[in-house]
Amino acid sequence: MMNDVASVKPGGYFMYDSTKKLHAEYIRPDINYLGIPLMQMCNENYSDPRQRQLFKNIIYVGALSALLDIEFNVFEDLLAEQFKGKEKLIPSNIKALNLGIDYVKANFTYPLDIRVERRNLIGDSIMIDGNSACGLGAVYAGATVAAWYPITPSTSVVEAFSSYADEFRTDKITGKRNVAIVQAEDELAAIGMVIGANWNGARSFTATSGPGLSLMNEFLGLAYFAEVPAVLIDVQRTGPSTGMPTRTQQSDILEAAYASHGDTKHILLFPATPKECFDQTVDAFDLAEELQTPVIMLTDLDLGMNDHVSPPFQWDDNREYKRGKVLNAEMLEKMNRFGRYLDVDNDGIAYRTYPGTHPSKGSFFTRGTSRDEYAAYTEDGAAYKRNVDRLIKKWNTAKNMVPPPQLYQEKNQHKYGMFFFGTSQYAAEEAMDLLKEKKIGVDSIRIKAFPFNQTVEDFINSHEKVFVIEQNRDAQMKSLLMIEMGANPEKLISVLNYDGMPITADNIMNQISAHLSSAPKEAVAAI
């Protein structure tokens, strides 16, 4: 509780259960206290211990609503939604709400000077959670096969995909669907199905969270090495292990980037808003097929499960799906000898064929073992090396295909840079304003993908220090910057938050200004 008290801004309010008297140590002179005897009210009104526990929260919400002047019918709507099919539970909840409201009315001057008001300031913006946006994106991307295994907080991705498919992919008369959705027996099977479907020419994806990603390691290595497209949406939660499944974090970055043993690396996408979830899901399928490799989208619990205000979705009807280098029967017919792993175009990307295309040309063996350019098994070191070197060439090709970063200034002009990605955007943008107020000038970049391109490299190079904002303990994104671009670690100052809550602007601002005031000025200048 000490932390709670400490976190109140001067002049703010601290609401607490006044059943027991507040210890003196919790009293701050600069804040207002609102005591409500929650426990006592529960004990008076309910006999069952479980009910006492449950309704405490509801009474609290009721009290809050009176204090902040929230419209009562908002709660009624919410309750009706929550208890659909169990309507008999609604009245008891309404009663609890009213207990809270009545207490406030009887004991405080209400509402407070801070209010919650219905406004209309967001123009044509929409409110939606990132998972639904991913699901919808997959529909627009033309995904036809989804395989998944339930896990918080990713479950609603495929559930959204499925309900949009009910609407847009189901023949109203026959009930037949232009889509196949399978709840797999586990995540190993889910990613296996995705690989099988993509191998066979269908756009296919899965969604999971950390533990599922860990289980997919072996298969992801196969897809990388055998060069089979796959789309995977990882909605990150607080790790390690089962961690805090209902809290957010950005801590699957290293695991995703280098999933699987051996020299393996994967394309990553980092959406920040529901609109980007939608757009990048579509991009992910294009990239996976063009690059013939897995693409992992890293969203997080905060973005995935919570509603966010977002620009409306857009779709260009002229946009064609980029299916990559796939030979059809006609092309094969004209060819002399098909080499599945020949680097014909000198970009590291070879041509593939779908099973069933041509009676006598284009068949090949897909495998996780080493092979020559014609897909024949080999243990020849030179052939092996040609193959994995080509994969690096493909990786370099990818750098200019993935979504470029967003720069917040036309020209980098300050000594310091701020680097962030994903949902840190919300806090980082706010922090820019706070820093400006403090007269700390920073340039900013938000990356949307891995591998990094030249713009990212230029950004790092043109600043003395770059604050790398991430929501994990181990500075995983900073690791990628060093590994992949050889960025000098001394330049990269980590701004971290990893307690399971989304990072805040204050936090960013404080960490940055603390660093700047503590760093010996001379040392900085000398770099």
Add this chain to the structure above:
Amino acid sequence: MMNDVASVKPGGYFMYDSTKKLHAEYIRPDINYLGIPLMQMCNENYSDPRQRQLFKNIIYVGALSALLDIEFNVFEDLLAEQFKGKEKLIPSNIKALNLGIDYVKANFTYPLDIRVERRNLIGDSIMIDGNSACGLGAVYAGATVAAWYPITPSTSVVEAFSSYADEFRTDKITGKRNVAIVQAEDELAAIGMVIGANWNGARSFTATSGPGLSLMNEFLGLAYFAEVPAVLIDVQRTGPSTGMPTRTQQSDILEAAYASHGDTKHILLFPATPKECFDQTVDAFDLAEELQTPVIMLTDLDLGMNDHVSPPFQWDDNREYKRGKVLNAEMLEKMNRFGRYLDVDNDGIAYRTYPGTHPSKGSFFTRGTSRDEYAAYTEDGAAYKRNVDRLIKKWNTAKNMVPPPQLYQEKNQHKYGMFFFGTSQYAAEEAMDLLKEKKIGVDSIRIKAFPFNQTVEDFINSHEKVFVIEQNRDAQMKSLLMIEMGANPEKLISVLNYDGMPITADNIMNQISAHLSSAPKEAVAAI
């Protein structure tokens, strides 16, 4: 074949199948050619196509033996060993050998000036493969539970453990064993069993290779976060995916170091010789129990499966097993309140208890979810943070517990350093001599463990450039140096080999001298 011809040293010999005439492009004036019509001989002597293929190799070996003057009974012994139980196959093999020998005798001046001779120059050294050494080490370490799933090239680790256990852990009268060895249904189960056994106070380990390591990711994260000891021997082979199962590589480093989602990292050991396999296996159990975390030993196919000359094994009978901070009934009895995750000693390592210790004290719940100091489930961000910060403290404690690196000089004195680990030692030590001949002075360090300690940091800091020798494509060890020590990437020059064959001294020497002659001298000096 072009590569084969190119790889012959001037003055060397090139032996080939002369059934067809050698193309002109393969002819080098500076080497000797030995043509033997292998195919033709096979066709003349065998009718079955499979036999023709199989015996070609044996004829070749026969020819070689005559040319190099290898004692014939060495082959007889080998054949007898190979075909134990199938003795009827021996004569046909002997016949094939003789075909080769006779051809040489009839057509060449033999033996050549290069010979294979029985010598006795290795003193009390022994010849053994690394896997057997690991298996024996596990016996001496007091491992009592082994769970594994067969995979090349790690299979013989547990097989060796098992046969040593037949000898040393089996009651000669009852046949009962002081050990439990289970062939699991897969690698997920194998590591699960290891975790269960260690949780319950038995020293337990598994051995696997890349694909198995990938499958173990989820469980390794659990062991890290729930703080359960585990020992895992990963005998690396050429990846990614199934890769080249019969070729060597050092490419599971990143996967092992950060196995599992979330902020997870693991202790790694890098043995270079069979003796180190033995010693480090024992160390691994001590470290795992003292640090209550997984310890992954990274050997490789070359070390694991091939016989190597090694110093003899040694055991100090006074060496006690370091079982770490485990409370027994007596200690618990004296305690007030037991807190499984309390950092009592301020080293990040908390006290644990085994199930069954005390009737009313010391029980706790082991879990992959977040918890407080008393092992109770919590979603409190502050408690979560305290816990994962303690894990970092433990990590720092580990730095001074793992085997320190080996320095090849008393004082670092040169501008350049050479950094290597594992089986690169053989080639690297040879390369030191070659470089000395070329008057290129380098200091050298061989690391044996991750995380790195101060000596490693000092080594990097005291050199202008450090050549990091590794047997993988992506410079994975260099990545660890940057991530964990903030080493400046510009300083770290990769010397890589990843074609599946062990790296050679020539290769190292060439890469280093090429770099030094190409690097602009001024730039180097300016650093």
Add this chain to the structure above:
Amino acid sequence: MTYIRPKFRHPELPKNKLGYSVDYYEGALSTLCAGCGHDSISAAIVKACFEMNIEPHRLAKLSGIGCSSKTPTYFLSNSHGFNSVHGRMPSVATGANLANRDLIYFGVSGDGDTASIGMGQFVHAIRRNLNMVYIVMNNGCYGLTKGQDSATADQGSKNKSGNVNLFESIDLASMAIELGATFVAQSFSGDKTQLLPLLKAAMKHPGFAFINVISPCVTFNNNVGSTKSYDYVREHIDATATVDFVPEMAEITTEYEEGTSKKVKMHDGSYIALSKLAQGWDPLNKLSAMNAIYHARMNSEFLTGLLYVNPDSQDLHHIIQTTDKPLNELTKAEICPGSAALKDINLGLR
């Protein structure tokens, strides 16, 4: 959050032979939904351990992930617990058991945890005849992740979102028998009278004792369409056999009439008495058990009781001939061959 149950209880609660009252066997206050079948099973476990005079610290409770897998927190707070990862409890239990054969291993799993992600480990724990109790709290759905169908959901039943399950369900009991399990029972969370003796018998069984307990999820699987709902099961339950566990130390005659009951001698000398409510029932005969399950299934009935037991069961330690002393108690002297032996080994490798 885990609620701490108020510690002070009625001081005159009856005590068992060890001098513990039943509350000594309880756990933290459950955070499951009110009415969840899983809580009833936890209560039965508490009672069974109390009545069997089990030292809580000599029992280890293990689970995977799911609402069901949370329950070990809600019973036996004096036992060590291990809440592992989803579907992988059997392997952790195997390792634990190998390390110390002297504890009782009590595994709790869910139908998702066992029949989907955990299928492979379940099958192989059976094959090894691991000495443990393995309970599946079977609600035909994924409670924790909000109600998706599991592989044991009956074909044709509806889940919360109103979707009909299209796949044939996996019958864990008949599968276990087919795979050679040595103790297979079924029950219903609401039927404590039956559950209690089954739990006791399972804990005494020297091998893999599997109990598949239908345990309705009140939140996601209590709609009319679901055959795992409370009302449905209550109506369609078909108790073919009641079990009466009789520890040898205090043998009592069964309550059932001669001719309707069958005694099975357990490995440790105790008896299980089965009353044959179904025709042609032989708990020692695999095929008759399978037949009975099939026929019940065809009539949409759920067969409960001890379906099959192999009284000659030999557990994993017997099979691989582990020494009698728990491996985690062996001393260095017992397991380290020492320097002299190593010298010989070195000699052999010259």
Add this chain to the structure above:
Amino acid sequence: MTYIRPKFRHPELPKNKLGYSVDYYEGALSTLCAGCGHDSISAAIVKACFEMNIEPHRLAKLSGIGCSSKTPTYFLSNSHGFNSVHGRMPSVATGANLANRDLIYFGVSGDGDTASIGMGQFVHAIRRNLNMVYIVMNNGCYGLTKGQDSATADQGSKNKSGNVNLFESIDLASMAIELGATFVAQSFSGDKTQLLPLLKAAMKHPGFAFINVISPCVTFNNNVGSTKSYDYVREHIDATATVDFVPEMAEITTEYEEGTSKKVKMHDGSYIALSKLAQGWDPLNKLSAMNAIYHARMNSEFLTGLLYVNPDSQDLHHIIQTTDKPLNELTKAEICPGSAALKDINLGLR
């Protein structure tokens, strides 16, 4: 290394209806040990595809890892192949099948690949009634990793190192039947007469067609102690039923006398004729199949033939109601809702 088979063969080889001779169905020269049972099965597959006039490119061959899983290289070189990872072929096959329901999916696995690491995926492919042929080349050992016992190794049999297998073996066929598989057959690699019609019937079966083929490993499992060795099987084989597959297009009466044979109508209109060599045999009855397997097992006999078939089998696509057109052929117009629909969605989210 893969040997390329010399391409030119006898020009007068008989041709099938498509104009292909049998060599068109062959693959690369096998690198398996001479005499390996797996090669015989490959040969039978080549013959079956030739005789059934299959367009090789309309068939996809999938496998896991193992000697058995290498065999797809050794047949049908004009088919696409996918050698996936160990034990996970079923999921890859599921995805492939979902993407294009019009190809034939031919899966090859080993007993290690299926009964150990692949158990979960095997069970769930059965449960989904995936339309594929699933062959286990069953040698009771891990051939590729040099002869460790697999989970189908018979209890009491010896492996190469002379160790006796201590665990009960998993009977994949009876397990598959128990789990609701719609086509379950067993055979022996050395018995091409029986294997051929079984393969044909399996390829015609609209659902999961499982064939468990005993296939001796000459290198690691041909010692006297092993019940999977060639000699042992030859002596103990008990062919309860021979199958004669009769495609409807050219119906011929079976060679077997009335009364000893039973015709089963397949979903696509073709028939399987079973001659009842075993007493009381009913291939449509699960329980009788299970009984027969049990009894044979008790007599250490291996029951071969088509053990069980469900003529009403409906595959995964039927269950989840996928559209008839292969999903991988759907065009943007058929699957992308377009910008107008998106505007409506946006409106709904204000």
